[in-house]
Amino acid sequence: MLVDDHPTVRAGLRAILASVDISVVADVDSLAYARREVATLRPDVVLLDVGLGCESGMSVVAEFAAECGVLVHTMHSDLAREALSRGALGFVTKIAPGEVLVSAVRAVAAGRGYLDPAVAAELAVRQERRPLSVRERQVLELLADGLTNREVAEALSISVRTVESVRASLRNRLGLVGRADLVAYARKVDKVGT
The missing domain is CATH 3.40.50.2300 (Response regulator)
Structure with missing residues (x-):
């Protein structure tokens, strides 16, 4: 509609x-x-x-x-x-x-x-000024590797709710909506060593 x-x-x-x-x-x-x-x-x-x-x-x-x-x-x-x-x-x-x-x-x-994609790039540029926290980086890398929220929580010994919160933060802060966005951004972070 x-x-x-x-x-x-x-x-x-x-x-x-x-x-x-x-x-x-x-x-x-x-x-x-x-x-x-x-x-x-x-x-x-x-x-x-x-x-x-x-x-x-x-x-x-x-x-x-x-x-x-x-x-x-x-x-x-x-x-x-x-x-x-x-x-x-x-x-x-x-x-x-x-x-x-x-x-x-x-x-x-x-x-x-x-x-x-143009908006995602714009959001990423705006947010690159502030580096990812250690926890954001850990969650991002594991999600990008294909782990579910529950698997990420188990791997990091945190609650599923914490993983969901970090994921929502990444989504809002960086515009990372789907898994493909997470993977692409995680690869970019690896290349530049942010």
Whole structure:
């Protein structure tokens, strides 16, 4: 389902998604309509613009995330952390290429996180000023090696809740949404010796 207050943007999104056989079940221009359609249709993914005229789509991210996968689609790359912390599974800017948008929709539909690569790089650059703590580095390396939260907790003799907390911190601080992001960042950290 598409939620954007610009009809031309919705038409363009619909065309991009239709070209790769992704069905758009509805497109709406306001949060009132969006709420009704989410409740009625229960779409797999809501592609949500957070700047809807005088309304803020950010206010419904958590609400919609309880029902379906939320993919925030906006011009404002600086909103990525907030969107993810509110429960969005994905975040893509409106300047991202069509293939990035398609990858994001497919990932969110499958229940996986997705962060626009350009936004991930921007977040990483912002956060590189402060090095990872010893605990963050340990958790990152073990997660990147493919261990589950429980296995990381056992390996480090800490609670699963601590692992989840560190993982959430890495996600919010560095924009590392999925395991692929963790692996890529862990390799980068190894190369530069941060």
